[in-house]
Amino acid sequence: MxxxxxxxxxxxxxxxxxxxxxxxxxxxxxxxxxxxxxxxxxxxxxxxxxxxxxxxxxxxxxxxxxxxxxxxxxxxxxxVHAEPVPATQLLHELADPLAVVHRIRGSHVGRLAGARRHRTWRDYLRGRLDNYADAAPDLAHAAAVLSRELDVTDVDTEPRLLHHDLQPGHLVRSLSGRSLLLDWELAVFGDPLSDLARLAVRLDLPDPADVLHLTHRPAPAAGRRIHLYWRIHQLADAALSTDPVVQQRGRSRLS
CATH class of the missing domain: 3.30.200.20 (Phosphorylase Kinase; domain 1)
Known part of the structure; x- marks a missing residue:
């Protein structure tokens, strides 16, 4: 054995x-x-x-x-004996596995383990913005602007499982044809639109609405929410990324 x-x-x-x-x-x-x-x-x-x-x-x-x-x-x-799904096919092949993931309900908001649990998604996001401002004081103004927008945006949602690190290489296709998502260390319970917004940042898309088709029934306010999350993820890159290229891209997007 x-x-x-x-x-x-x-x-x-x-x-x-x-x-x-x-x-x-x-x-x-x-x-x-x-x-x-x-x-x-x-x-x-x-x-x-x-x-x-x-x-x-x-x-x-x-x-x-x-x-x-x-x-x-x-x-x-x-x-997993599999090959990464090519970036050109990622948005097409991601929809089905992501739908399965986003149907999993959470018992709280935030990381599944190893971190503080939050009462609401808004509390979680406000905590993230505070962390980014502490890590990069020169970005405190950008964090404050996003915090004010968060206060007037309806982000109340039932927490669902998010991968929260969607990018090329994390979706693979097995020899049997089954698609699998790898690398779950950043998973959280929250709003599925945040998953899509992070993907838009990783793909360097000019508009996060380009990935809204990956959610089956977007709410009427989905466009505003995904744009807010998109900017929060850009701030995260600008404040915390250890990759100079990613960090600079986040700062450029914010400006």
Missing amino acids: IVIDGRVPDEAREITTGQANRVWYVDGPVSYVLKHYGDPARAANEAVALTLLTQHQAPAPQLLGADPGAQPAWTAQAT
Whole structure:
């Protein structure tokens, strides 16, 4: 019987692509992907998200093991033999798996685990704006403008599961043709339009309304909400991104 304990086996092959975590492919009788996290809270959040997704038979990898309290924190996920969906087909193929995800109701607002829970979506967003202003004081005015707009925008919504890091590479197509969403460490419960707004930022779209077709029944105020979320995600990039290109693009968009 295979024992997965978070340690990197000698035969593991590193497949790290991001900046915050290290990732290995481990071959064997049971192959799996081992992920070490720079932030234990992200490990806890991804473990809970994957467990929830499995319960709902949603399009995501199966969690085989996790220990957010270890040094380093880790998860082990079932290997997905798949290829990334090309960016040119992303918006076409994302609709169905995203609809499954957005039907999953949340018990609270905010991260699933490893972070403070919020009473309302508005409270969560206001907290994010405060964090961005603290991280980049020169952007405090932009955060204040968005906070005032948040106060007069109807954002009350039943919390649903959001991936919250949609971008090319995170949607893959398995050999059987099934689409799966990877990398759930930033998942939150909130407004599905925020998922779409973040995707619009990642694709550098000039108008977030270009992705509104990914929600099946947009509310009458959806256009205003998605534009507000779009600008909040741009502020997040401008204040917190460790990638100079992404950070500068966020600042340029804000200005």
